[in-house]
Amino acid sequence: MMEEIKNTISDAQKAAQKKYDQKTKTVSIKYTPADMEDYERLKKYIDKTGKSINGFIKELVNDFFDSGKGEIYENVIEKRLHSTQSYYNYVNISMDKIQPLSDYFGELIIRMMLREYDRILEDSMVNQRAECEIKLGNWLDDVLKSIEKGDFEGKAKPERYRFLKDSLHMFLGII
Numbered sequence: 001m002m003e004e005i006k007n008t009i010s011d012a013q014k015a016a017q018k019k020y021d022q023k024t025k026t027v028s029i030k031y032t033p034a035d036m037e038d039y040e041r042l043k044k045y046i047d048k049t050g051k052s053i054n055g056f057i058k059e060l061v062n063d064f065f066d067s068g069k070g071e072i073y074e075n076v077i078e079k080r081l082h083s084t085q086s087y088y089n090y091v092n093i094s095m096d097k098i099q100p101l102s103d104y105f106g107e108l109i110i111r112m113m114l115r116e117y118d119r120i121l122e123d124s125m126v127n128q129r130a131e132c133e134i135k136l137g138n139w140l141d142d143v144l145k146s147i148e149k150g151d152f153e154g155k156a157k158p159e160r161y162r163f164l165k166d167s168l169h170m171f172l173g174i175i
Helices: 004-008 011-023 033-049 054-065 077-083 094-106 108-149 157-172
Strands: none
Touching: 004 011, 004 094, 094 108
16 A cells, blocks of 8 residues: 555645646657667767767757857848858857848858959969978978987987987077
């Protein structure tokens, strides 16, 4: 008789659960027979890590939106400005600067100008990289000459590292 009392849920508890359920939203995943391999990988990961499936899915969803992949942009230009592939090209440019030009010249022309900017920036970076690589090649030659002259003999690794780092900075013009 005592167990019967423990197993029954009171009307107040049922009402409280119903009220709580109305405040929540549920999203579910269904694995079909063709997806069983994916399900097994998920189950194995959950079992190994001790995470709950619900917590794991929430983490994945939050990571997705935090990465910016879940953003929905109003136009192609805004999407380009926030693209992870070109983000660093436009890190200091906002739609507030672009939109008036787009309104005046049209979106197509502004997109073409942004593509031209990308090309110019890429060419500039390639040229700078080539210049740096020439400097790096010259630095490597100098280091080899220093080794041949015995400049590193008797010096500890930290001292060798500092010398190499300082000389590399000097060659690249970084002080």
